[in-house]
Amino acid sequence: MTRIAKTQPKHTPLAAPTIGLVEWFQPGEHARVETVLAELKELGVTELRTGISWADYFTPEGKDWYNWLIPTLAKQVQVLPCFLYTPPSLGIAPKTSSPPRDLKAYADFLDLIITDLGAHFEWVELWNEPNNKVEYDYTLDQNWFKFAEMIGGAAYWAQKRGKKTVLGGMSPIDPNWLQLMFDRGVMQYIDAVGIHGFPDVFDQQWEGWDTNISKVREVLDRNNSKAELWITEAGFSTWQHDEFKQFQEFRKVSKAPVNRVFWYSVHDLDQDRETVGGFHVDNREYSFGLKNVDGSPKLLYRLWAENGLDGLDKFSFIRRKENFSDQERYSVVTGGAGFVGTNLAKRLLEQGKRVLIFDNLSRTGVERNLQWLHQNYGDKLEVYVGDIRDLHAVKRVMKYANEVYHFAAQVAVTTSLTGPIQDFEINARGVVNVLEAIRAQDNPPPLVFTSTNKVYGGLEDLRFIQNGTRYNPSDKHIKANGISEARPLDFHSPYGCSKGAADQYVVDYARTYGIPAVVFRMSCIYGPHQYGNEDQGWVAHFAIRAIENKAISIYGDGKQVRDILFVEDLVDAFLLAQENMQELSGQAFNIGGGVKNTTSLLELLDLIGTYRGKKVNLSFGDWRPGDQHYYVSDIRKFHEATGWYPKNSVQEGVAKLYQWLCETRGIEVSLKAPVAVEQETDNVAVA
DSSP states (O other), X not given: OOOOOOOOOOOOOOOSOEEEEEOOOOTTOHHHHHHHHHHHHHHTOOEEEEEEEHHHHTSTTHHHHHHHHXXXXXXXXXXXXXXXXXXXXXXXXXXXXXXXXXTHHHHHHHHHHHHHHGGGOSEEEEOSOTXXXXXXXXXXXXXXXXXXXXXXXXXXXXXXXXXXXXXXXXXXXXXXXXXXXXXXXXGGGOSEEEEEEOBTTTBTTOOOHHHHHHHHHHHHHHTTOOOEEEEEEEOOOOTTSOHHHHHHHHHHHTTSSSSEEEEEOSBOOOXXXXXXXXXXXXXXXXXXXXXXXXXXXXXXXXXXXXXXXXXXXXXXXXXXXXXXXXXXXXXXXETTTSHHHHHHHHHHHHTTOOEEEEEOOOXXXXXXXXXXXXXXXXXXXXXXXXXXXXXXXXXXXXXXEEEEXXXXXXXXXXXXXHOHHHHHIIIIIHXXXXXXXHHTSSSOOOEEEEEEGGGGTTOTTSOEEEETTEEEESOHHHHHHOBOTTSOOOOOHHHHHHHHHHHHHHHHXXXXXXXXXXXXXXXXXXXXXXXXXXXXXXXXHXXXXXXXXXXXXXXXXXXXXXXXXXXXXXXXXXXXXXXXXXXXXXXEEEESSOTTSEEEHHHHHHHHHHHHTSOOXXXXXXXXXXXXXXXXXXXXXXXXXXXXOOOSOHHHHHHHHHHHHHHHTTOOOOOOOOOXXXXXXXXXXXX
């Protein structure tokens, strides 16, 4: 029959939607609830959508759990409870997605919860994804009559009890299903319609939020409905390590023309948990969180927490190059937003080269480096925010590379100890991805790869002599020259193993496949654009803590010795390696400050104290696995091959770093490096 058109209500333009988050809790997760509340506070979020499982409520611990959960959440946030999941014993079929045998029982459950807990929420959401067979098995409910009676009755009674109602979010978004709910008489008791969207995750043929929303609004208008439109669940799974896409999709949905948006979710799902669809049947289900299972923040969480919701709009420079061409080739710098990558990119851009930075922006502060490069060299700078574990993305950017510098890595021994699988995937598998992307080309671009001195292990066979503020090796040859490439490899810690494996893969690909490639086994690098922490970038970390008048923790006794290299000198070495690639390919070189640029931790802190004008406050902790008492690079091999040597002394380089750190904080300082003195006992210049 022909439908008679009704007068359509006119919708006034909506302000930006209220943003909330979605998180589901299992009975007994008291500690995780408190953690999530702290994270919501850090993000400034005041709306939380969570589930009240009908099935869980009638377990022995269920009632007590929800009697604690809902009031606890409501002390800090506005709670949107979603009522779902039939107790299997009450279902037509013995599963939580089944319609109940007694359809009125669902309304009775809502009535019970409203009586006990209704003071803690204003809205109720009726079921979750009712047109998703996993959540509601509509094959047991031909033509949706049971669902309509169940939800319609519950909505009617909820309104009678003073609550506003949300129709459980459609997934996929289906205007025809919504029209059916009008036809079944459900919508007269509904105050808001929920929709769900997971672009490029579950919704592969995604038409965009505006298109989908307009289709739903058309149904609402056709039926003269005044119901609000909410996105009760939207999200993006980072199961392929694509945190940029998650950030991008959040920014899109946060501007959608709806009243409210709930983003799913705060935490990744525990890998040992079973989803509604089954245990790891679909691995996408496990990676929707703003944080990883170990609690580490993903890109979106970090930027949101540091800049606020409104502050996310300023990150237009965080982007992904889409169009590639043989006519626009470039130098690729993986990990290029990091401190070393930024300094190299700066030099290459100043030489007039086109540079593509490939980085997942996982480290705090690197977005500031990217912004600085964008502001100063935007016309020649390309950016691809991606992850080195994504082989497709790596191949895409390497296809048009003239030269490659591979710095992207998991960089901390401590992190490798707590997450060895991730450490391996980033460092070892990541370098194989790069090598395979290079090998696939007819004219493979030359590669410079940064390895680490950790490939030589803890140097346990060497004897060290304490001499005041430092350790020195008893071996006179090592004392005079440092550790050479002839030293046997001895990988310590998961980090040492992953970087050592990567090191050897690069050497072997050069030998086996003829790829032009050089390995730098690097000592401690420092300089501008470094935002160091106690695990990595310790020279900058010490300086930052001193400038901010904070105490510094040292692992061990502080007498451990390193050769430190100013980053500008390292960049010189990178460029010389590329210039001399034909002669150097397939070799590994120890790169650092060498014996003329050594310092112990205590000596460095004394030097920083002279710049600061007072001593630095110290505390001491136990030695960590893999920590070396002494490591100084023998840099003669690379010097003899290229003529390279460090131009900046420890005193000069640290002064430059300290001044840069002060300037970025608006602190005026004018430093002159102290004159180095000769330490008679070991003939090494120290501060």
